[in-house]
Amino acid sequence: xxxxxxxxxxxxxxxxxxxxxxxxxxxxxxxxxxxxxxxxxxxxxxxxxxxxxxxxxxxxxxxxxxxxxxxxxxxxxxxxxxxxxxxxxxxxxxxxxxxxxxxxxxxxxxxxxxxxxxxxxxxxxxxxxxxxxxxxxxxxxxxxxxxxxxxxxxxxxxxxxxxxxxxxxxxxxxxxxxxxxxxxxxxxxxxxxxxxxxxxxxxxxxxxxxxxxxxxxxxxxxxxxxxxxxxxxxxxxxxxxxxxxxxxxxxxxxxxxxxxxxxxxxxxxxxxxxxxxxxxxxxxxxxxxxxxxxxxxxxxxxxxxxxxxxxxxxxxxxxxxxxxxxxxxxxxxxxxxxxxxxxxxxxxxxxxxxxxxxxxxxxxxxxxxxxxxxxx
Amino acid sequence: xxxxxxxxxxxxxxxxxxxxxxxxxxxxxxxxxxxxxxxxxxxxxxxxxxxxxxxxxxxxxxxxxxxxxxxxxxxxxxxxxxxxxxxxxxxxxxxxxxxxxxxxxxxxxxxxxxxxxxxxxxxxxxxxxxxxxxxxxxxxxxxxxxxxxxxxxxxxxxxxxxxxxxxxxxxxxxxxxxxxxxxxxxxxxxxxxxxxxxxxxxxxxxxxxxxxxxxxxxxxxxxxxxxxxxxxxxxxxxxxxxxxxxxxxxxxxxxxxxxxxxxxxxxxxxxxxxxxxxxxxxxxxxx
Amino acid sequence: xxxxxxxxxxxxxxxxxxxxxxxxxxxxxxxxxxxxxxxxxxxxxxxxxxxxxxxxxxxxxxxxxxxxxxxxxxxxxxxxxxxxxxxxxxxxxxxxxxxxxxxxxxxxxxxxxxxxxxxxxxxxxxxxxxxxxxxxxxxxxxxxxxxxxxxxxxxxxxxxxxxxxxxxxxxxxxxxxxxxxxxxxxxxxxxxxxxxxxxxxxxxxxxxxxxxxxxxxxxxxxxxxxxxxxxxxxxxxxxxxxxxxxxxxxxxxxxxxxxxxxxxxxxxxxxxxxxxxxxxxxxxx
Numbered sequence: 001x002x003x004x005x006x007x008x009x010x011x012x013x014x015x016x017x018x019x020x021x022x023x024x025x026x027x028x029x030x031x032x033x034x035x036x037x038x039x040x041x042x043x044x045x046x047x048x049x050x051x052x053x054x055x056x057x058x059x060x061x062x063x064x065x066x067x068x069x070x071x072x073x074x075x076x077x078x079x080x081x082x083x084x085x086x087x088x089x090x091x092x093x094x095x096x097x098x099x100x101x102x103x104x105x106x107x108x109x110x111x112x113x114x115x116x117x118x119x120x121x122x123x124x125x126x127x128x129x130x131x132x133x134x135x136x137x138x139x140x141x142x143x144x145x146x147x148x149x150x151x152x153x154x155x156x157x158x159x160x161x162x163x164x165x166x167x168x169x170x171x172x173x174x175x176x177x178x179x180x181x182x183x184x185x186x187x188x189x190x191x192x193x194x195x196x197x198x199x200x201x202x203x204x205x206x207x208x209x210x211x212x213x214x215x216x217x218x219x220x221x222x223x224x225x226x227x228x229x230x231x232x233x234x235x236x237x238x239x240x241x242x243x244x245x246x247x248x249x250x251x252x253x254x255x256x257x258x259x260x261x262x263x264x265x266x267x268x269x270x271x272x273x274x275x276x277x278x279x280x281x282x283x284x285x286x287x288x289x290x291x292x293x294x295x296x297x298x299x300x301x302x303x304x305x306x307x308x309x310x311x312x313x314x315x316x317x318x319x320x321x322x323x324x325x326x327x328x329x330x331x332x333x334x335x336x337x338x339x340x341x342x343x344x345x346x347x348x349x350x351x352x353x354x355x356x357x358x359x360x361x362x363x364x365x366x367x368x369x370x371x372x373x374x375x376x
Numbered sequence: 377x378x379x380x381x382x383x384x385x386x387x388x389x390x391x392x393x394x395x396x397x398x399x400x401x402x403x404x405x406x407x408x409x410x411x412x413x414x415x416x417x418x419x420x421x422x423x424x425x426x427x428x429x430x431x432x433x434x435x436x437x438x439x440x441x442x443x444x445x446x447x448x449x450x451x452x453x454x455x456x457x458x459x460x461x462x463x464x465x466x467x468x469x470x471x472x473x474x475x476x477x478x479x480x481x482x483x484x485x486x487x488x489x490x491x492x493x494x495x496x497x498x499x500x501x502x503x504x505x506x507x508x509x510x511x512x513x514x515x516x517x518x519x520x521x522x523x524x525x526x527x528x529x530x531x532x533x534x535x536x537x538x539x540x541x542x543x544x545x546x547x548x549x550x551x552x553x554x555x556x557x558x559x560x561x562x563x564x565x566x567x568x569x570x571x572x573x574x575x576x577x578x579x580x581x582x583x584x585x586x587x588x589x590x591x592x593x594x595x596x597x598x599x600x601x602x603x604x605x606x607x608x609x610x611x612x613x614x615x616x617x618x619x620x621x622x623x624x625x626x627x628x629x630x631x632x633x634x635x636x637x638x639x640x641x642x643x644x645x646x647x648x649x650x651x652x653x654x655x656x657x658x659x660x661x662x663x
Numbered sequence: 664x665x666x667x668x669x670x671x672x673x674x675x676x677x678x679x680x681x682x683x684x685x686x687x688x689x690x691x692x693x694x695x696x697x698x699x700x701x702x703x704x705x706x707x708x709x710x711x712x713x714x715x716x717x718x719x720x721x722x723x724x725x726x727x728x729x730x731x732x733x734x735x736x737x738x739x740x741x742x743x744x745x746x747x748x749x750x751x752x753x754x755x756x757x758x759x760x761x762x763x764x765x766x767x768x769x770x771x772x773x774x775x776x777x778x779x780x781x782x783x784x785x786x787x788x789x790x791x792x793x794x795x796x797x798x799x800x801x802x803x804x805x806x807x808x809x810x811x812x813x814x815x816x817x818x819x820x821x822x823x824x825x826x827x828x829x830x831x832x833x834x835x836x837x838x839x840x841x842x843x844x845x846x847x848x849x850x851x852x853x854x855x856x857x858x859x860x861x862x863x864x865x866x867x868x869x870x871x872x873x874x875x876x877x878x879x880x881x882x883x884x885x886x887x888x889x890x891x892x893x894x895x896x897x898x899x900x901x902x903x904x905x906x907x908x909x910x911x912x913x914x915x916x917x918x919x920x921x922x923x924x925x926x927x928x929x930x931x932x933x934x935x936x937x938x939x940x941x942x943x944x945x946x947x948x
């Protein structure tokens with residue numbers, strides 16, 4: 001899995017469990033739900049599909065599952081093209097947000113259900129169900145009906161039903177979103193353990209960036225049907241490919257400040273409201289190469305410092321979270337900049353005039369027009 | 377597409393039944409109406425175009441039949457609903473053993489038209505019946521009496537439908553949130569005021585609905601007429617459906633019966649359209 | 664304060680009176696509703712000669728079951744009841760099956776003309792059966808189904824109402840369940856029998872009870888297409904019984920009680936389904 005976490009390697013064939021190639025989905029009413037999308041999930045890897053609601057992540061999952069047909073493109077499970085293969089024959093199992101347990105069947109029968117349709121002998125079925133139930137701590141609940149279970153138990157039954165088939169890939173559609181906050185954190189950890197133990201290939205859809213970051217070997221960020229970036233969580237966090245990713249990942253989200261590029265023969269600088277910042281040489285070179293006049297500077301809240309730096313600002317709100325503080329500042333033109341500080345840092349107060357500084361190695365530069373990352 | 381094939385296979389059994397026993401006979405009525413049945417069997421039928429429609433629909437017998445049917449509906453529908461509503465309101469209270477009363481009030485659901493008619497026919501029988509003995513006596517006897525026969529049939533029908541009416545009104549009543557009635561009580565409304573100002577307005581969709589459905593049923597009433605009065609005396613209870621039946625069975629006049637059937641359909645359609653309008657209103661109330 | 668004391672004294676008495684008054688009213692009304700049935704039961708327990716006695720007998724002091732055995736065998740009630748049961752069961756099963764199939768198609772399948780076909784199904788509700796009897800009688804005769812169970816049942820084996828009711832019930836099944844079943848390896852037919860139908864049981868029960876009730880109570884159609892006691896249903900049988908035992912009202916009334924009894928049992932056992940079916944059935948129009 002550490003191998004898998006290295007980055008987006010675009011290879012076909014061996015080692016790939018699920019692959020989407022140039023897949024699009026346009027609905028009958030003309031709405032394009034999914035742009036051409038390419039995605040390779042390696043065997044044993046957990047890839048999170050992350051994005052706001054309506055970004056196409058569930059559509060992508062349903063296309064992999066075979067519940068929806070792509071308008072164009074190729075879907076592979078393993079090395080097999082499955083575009084014309086029915087859902088039941090794709091060797092994938094799915095965990096639904098609503099769990100989709102059959103309310104009239106006991107836990108035992110729910111878990112057994114996918115095996116029955118495949119004509120597996122009774123003994124083997126029983127063994128498999130027992131195994132799955134043991135693995136998820138459901139042994140005592142096998143005779144109950146879903147209505148008699150708690151939310152967390154139902155969730156585990158849904159997982160057991162998915163596991164019992166030993167599919168080539170697990171598809172999970174926001175499986176934790178119906179749990180309360182505490183249970184969610186706990187189940188998240190259990191899911192990670194399960195994924196490791198089974199060395200299972202998982203495509204995991206979520207709108208929760210924390211979930212995506214903590215669970216995914218890689219995360220794929222979608223917006224409006226288009227894949228924005230795919231990579232290991234830390235890489236995506238450190239080097240967001242564009243403004244959307246930059247702002248979607250991280251909480252509080254990345255500060256963005258509009259700026260003008262001022263280049264002379266020596267160096268490249270950017271002009272911010274109330275300050276001019278020299279860019280370090282490699283960054284400056286990249287900006288110069290891009291030839292953009294207007295850029296957007298991005299800087300994560302934890303990288304801004306209130307230290308009497310050259311960027312003038314006024315503190316407007318201080319939010320204390322106990323272990324840390326979020327200081328909301330406004331630049332001269334009203335742009336909001338959030339500073340994240342340790343709880344014991346020098347106390348700023350609302351109304352204070354302060355100077356902010358931004359280490360240039362933590363400065364992200366985006367093209368103002370396209371939103372694309374310009375440098376480093 | 378396979379899914380489409382399966383879908384057609386699934387709706388096919390129903391469609392075959394509908395086609396053979398609803399749509400085909402329905403459409404054929406219009407065709408049959410163009411032909412006059414000869415006075416003696418064996419002679420060829422004679423196509424007369426719209427003449428038969430005009431004759432039948434303006435005939436004294438038809439207009440009388442419509443009048444009788446409307447009158448029958450007027451006798452049975454409002455009274456039946458009022459009785460059901462009254463019983464439903466009375467039974468809608470928390471009293472020990474109220475379930476027994478509810479069961480009794482809905483019990484006539486278990487009776488059929490034939491059961492109700494035979495019982496009432498016996499009760500009204502001038503020789504053995506209880507009601508004549510109690511002084512409810514007319515000359516000629518009730519079911520042979522032009523001014524009483526339809527009323528007697530109507531009462532039989534009201535009784536037979538009472539259970540259904542009660543159940544309908546009860547479930548409408550149960551849909552009214554208790555808080556509304558409690559609020560009215562706290563506001564100082566007396567029982568009558570609560571009935572008039574809260575229950576009836578909130579139940580009005582159910583009531584309108586019951587009026588329309590009840591009227592449609594009333595226009596299809598047949599068994600009680602056939603068992604109690606055979607349309608008599610002198611066609612005073614000759615409701616439309618019974619008229620169709622005798623035209624078909626006794627006169628063997630398919631053409632005329634078909635025109636009458638079309639008329640029955642027309643009236644039902646009218647009532648259904650009214651119902652649709654009311655259902656829209658029902659949605660409005662439900663919000 | 665003084666006034667309040669008066670209220671606390673007066674209230675229990677007034678309240679108790681109000682409760683007694685309510686029971687009294689309910690009991691009187693219940694008696695009125697039950698009166699015709701009571702008289703029928705009493706009449707059925709009398710001897711033939713007691714029937715015409717004046718004043719009429721209100722309490723059967725020496726009840727006799729003679730009229731029941733007469734109605735049962737000589738009056739053919741046994742045959743009539745059997746016929747009614749056969750006819751009602753066939754119609755009920757037919758309606759349930761066709762409604763499940765069609766309701767499933769409308770709820771779960773995509774196909775061309777789905778909306779149009781659904782309108783066609785609903786349109787059947789607008790045609791009263793009485794309107795179709797002329798040609799139906801011809802059809803049944805030419806199929807040689809006159810005076811047969813087929814003639815009594817086939818025209819009623821499908822209803823638009825049933826398809827509509829079950830479509831609604833099926834639409835209440837979460838889409839995720841259907842998707843899960845598809846992934847679990849279940850095609851439409853198996854999803855229908857193993858998931859959709861079990862989950863729609865309340866609606867199916869309501870439809871079955873409603874269908875049975877309507878079939879059992881049919882009058883016009885069995886009257887038109889049966890000609891002898893071998894095929895007559897109990898409703899037409901009552902008519903026959905009354906005609907053949909004019910002088911024996913007690914026998915007729917015994918027949919009435921026997922004819923009503925199955926539905927009384929049905930009402931008691933399936934009260935909930937019946938209520939649901941009737942209130943849904945009222946939508947039928």
